[in-house]
Amino acid sequence: MKSPVVIVGAGLGGVRLAENLRNGGHAGPVTMLGAEPHPPYDRPPLSKTVLTGVDERVDLKPADFFADADIDLRTSTRVTAVDPGTHTVTVESGAGIERIEYGTLVLATGLVARRFPGTDGVAGVHVIRTVDDALALRDAIGSASRVAVIGAGFIGCEVTASLHSLGVPVTLIEPTPAPLSAALGVTVSEMVTRRHREAGVDLRVGVGVDEVLVADGRASGVALSDGSRVAADLVVAGIGGYPDLDYLAGSGIEIADRASGGGVACDGVGRTSVPDVYAVGDCANWHDADGTPHRVEHWTHTVDHAALTAAHLLEHAITHQVVPYFWSDQYGLKFQMLGSPRADDEVHVVDDDGRKFLAYYSREGLLTGVVGAGRVGRLMKARQYLVSPTPISTLLD
Secondary structure, three states, X not given: OOOOXXXXXXXXXXXXXXXXXXXXXXXXXXXXXXXXXXXXXXXXXXXXOOOOOOOOOOEOOOOOHHHHOOEEEEOOOEEEEEEOOOXXXXXXXXXXXXXXXXXXXXXXXXXXXXXXXXXXOOEOEEOOOOHHHHHHHHHHHOOOOOEEEXXXXXXXXXXXXXXXXXXXXXXXXXXXXXXXXXXXHHHHHHHHHHHHHHOOOEEEEOOXXXXXXXXXXXXXXXXXXXXXXXXXXXXXXXXXXXXXXXXXXXOOOOEOOHHHOOOEEOOOOOEOOOOOEEEOHHHEEEEOOOOOEEOOOOHHHHHHHHHHHHHHHOOOOOOOOOOOEEEEEEOOEEEEEEEOOOOOOEEEEEEEOOOOEEEEEEEOOEEEEEEEEOOHHHHHHHHHHHOXXXXXXXXXX
């Protein structure tokens, strides 16, 4: 590792990387550049406790952490260009335009929320990616008579559950047969569907949104692909995001193809195609254990990336065992996923009491993942079976 270390992005990946470097003994300069005006904060609470008013913001570290760790945190500082030839990044801030030299550069800029086409500048249309997004939506809820949520992925489902807890009528719209079916398959997604319908959510599946309707400059509803319309004075687009990489134009840093998920192309420790540049987190497309490139947008995956990259930079032995993990809080239940299940895997439901459930996923006879709701202990015990190949038959006997 060459000093100084410059980290582009002041989110979870950047913070964990800097912390791991310091804890691992790195004593050289570490600079963290964040485009937002806020200190680093956690994103999962945005669609949950921040949206419902329990929290204003959940900071990743106490206010004095960065000074105590001798990490130069610069907020409201946006990187506009990277020049590997001169080992510099160009930044814009309140102080103007500046070039900062790096020895090692780590890209941790995460995602940009995808907005529904044609809604730029339309009042009443929201996304949730930043704390300001969540606070803006929260402020608008009080005067809303009905909300339409486009997309029943994890964010869309969480927003729907949070709005329901506030007593706001919600219509959740999803073009696939059931919420999360693209990720988890029909069997488990139907269990998720059950929870939304039991809560009284107006769930529309197998139908897309053709247009956000606008009256007097603000959203008035959505037009669906089946010809129906849903009235709504707030619309939330939960249709995913894309890696924040515009600042890499002209840098020569390889970007992965869309088929593998896009993002910055990396190897198994975060190395990019140019020397001394690494990437971690949602913007990074890593090679997994068998060499397959993919990009994963999970909180724990970002934490794992940061640990592996820091260990490599510090020239420490890498002993960290990565088992993908994701969770989502909905309707008082914790939905969890371990491993890498696919929608086309074979699903084995081993527990379902009508509210809580646990299911194993397998492919070619081997366990690929575990998904559950309200079964925290049993699910986490299954992690040991995902560290190395485990025949599904040994868990079903």
